[in-house]
Amino acid sequence: GWCGSSSKYTRTTELRRVEDNDxxxxxxxxxxxxxxxKLMSIIPKGLDVQACSAAGAVKITANGGPKxxxxxxxxxxxxxxxxxxxxxxxxxxxxxxxxxxxxxxxPTVGVLLQLLVEAELFSAADFVALNFLNxxxxxxxxxxxxxxxSLELGDDMD
Amino acid sequence: xxxxxxxxxxxxxxxxxxVVARHQLCVHLDSLDVWQQLATAVKLYPEQVEQIRHQKDxxxxxxxxxxxxxxxxYNHTVQSLFALFKKLKLHHAMRMIKDYVNEDLHxxxxxxxx
Numbered sequence: 001g002w003c004g005s006s007s008k009y010t011r012t013t014e015l016r017r018v019e020d021n022d023x024x025x026x027x028x029x030x031x032x033x034x035x036x037x038k039l040m041s042i043i044p045k046g047l048d049v050q051a052c053s054a055a056g057a058v059k060i061t062a063n064g065g066p067k068x069x070x071x072x073x074x075x076x077x078x079x080x081x082x083x084x085x086x087x088x089x090x091x092x093x094x095x096x097x098x099x100x101x102x103x104x105x106x107p108t109v110g111v112l113l114q115l116l117v118e119a120e121l122f123s124a125a126d127f128v129a130l131n132f133l134n135x136x137x138x139x140x141x142x143x144x145x146x147x148x149x150s151l152e153l154g155d156d157m158d
Numbered sequence: 159x160x161x162x163x164x165x166x167x168x169x170x171x172x173x174x175x176x177v178v179a180r181h182q183l184c185v186h187l188d189s190l191d192v193w194q195q196l197a198t199a200v201k202l203y204p205e206q207v208e209q210i211r212h213q214k215d216x217x218x219x220x221x222x223x224x225x226x227x228x229x230x231x232y233n234h235t236v237q238s239l240f241a242l243f244k245k246l247k248l249h250h251a252m253r254m255i256k257d258y259v260n261e262d263l264h265x266x267x268x269x270x271x272x
Contacts, residue, residue, distance in 0.1 A: 032173070032230035123173065123233040145202050146232045151241040151266070 007134035011053045011110025015098035018109065022132065023094055029124045030090035038119045040076070040093050043067045046105065053110030067100075109133065120146045169237045170258050172229025180225065183254050187221035195246055196224050237263070 009018060030036040045064035076096065080089035097107055109132050116125035117138045126137045140146050175183075187193065193214070197207050206227050214220040228234055236258040243251040244266055252267045 033226045035231055121231060123171075123231060126233050143201065145200050145206070145228060147201075149200060149234060149238040149241055151237075151263070152245065 007132065009109050009132045011055070011108060011113070011133065012050060013109045013132075015094065015107045015109065015112060018098075018132070023098075024088065024091060025131075026124060026127060027088040027090035027094060029127055030093075030121070031088050032123070035119075035121045035124065036076075036090035036093045037073055039115060039121060039124075040068050040073055040097070041066060041070075042115060042119050043097065043107075047101075047107075047111060049101075049104055049106060049108050049111055052114075053108045055110070055114075113138070120144075122146055169235045169260065172225055172234055172236055172239055175229075175236060175255075175258065179255070179258070180222075183251060184219045184221040184225070186251060186254060187224075187248075188219050190248070192246065192248065193220035193224050196221070196228075196242065199242055199246060200228055202227065240266075 008022070015023070027036075030039065043066065045067040047064075076089065076093050079092050080087075083089065083092070100106070109128065113125060113128045113133070116122075116128060120141070122138070122140065129135045129137050140148055187196070193210055194207070197210060202210075202224075209227070210220050210223045213223040229239070236255055237260070240252055240255055240259045240263060243249075243255075249268050249270075253270070256264055256267060
């Protein structure tokens with residue numbers, strides 16, 4: 001087993017080097033509520049991946065615009081329609097993304113994590129932080145649906 | 159006054175609730191037709207509210223779709239769901255998930271009226 005402080009991957013680990021079983025677990029989380037679409041739609045074009053893998057380094061609004069168009073997303077939908085029902089559509093999407101691009105454009109775990117936070121896909125982001133990187137869960141925004149929702153211990157208490 | 163408990167909250171995730179418990183809870187919430195109150199209270203985005211309405215129009219459970227979004231995408235816990243039910247005074251719903259939250263929170267559930 002892993003000792004307490006070691007992580008399975010680092011932020012610069014390329015996604016294509018991540019074990020299939022780990023990608024599969026992530027994919028099942030992204031399948032819920034079609035979260036893979038949100039991730040795919042914000043992947044930026046022409047990332048300098050090694051420079052972007054560290055915490056807080058991705059400039060999402062990078063000049064290149066989005067890597068994938070609505071048509072690319074429909075293509076994944078088309079592939080998924082021919083999949084057996086127990087197969088993960090998110091896995092198809094990640095398989096396309098992880099092998100795409102030139103040498104320094106291939107996505108890393110660090111890039112993935114930051115894009116998940118940017119898209120507010122916190123189930124997947126928490127999973128990647130804890131299980132891939134052995135890092136604390138990413139911070140939540142102060143407002144909106146992702147914000148912490150806690151018990152109000154107020155005056156309506158007897 | 160409010161006091162935040164969020165940073166001690168490492169309890170069960172909504173998305174890991176047992177299927178039967180989740181189903182019974184959704185049946186109850188749908189019978190009360192409270193999905194819009196739930197969505198408003200946690201500040202879902204307009205397109206997410208539309209998505210729930212769309213599922214409802216197709217005959218699917220709006221409460222289940224709410225949990226797919228709020229629990230499935232955002233990784234909120236059953237304790238947060240309990241807090242949400244308390245805020246909206248959904249006392250029977252609080253009772254239905256009490257076995258999945260810490261016992262010291264049970265005091266927030268009002269006694270049931272006979």
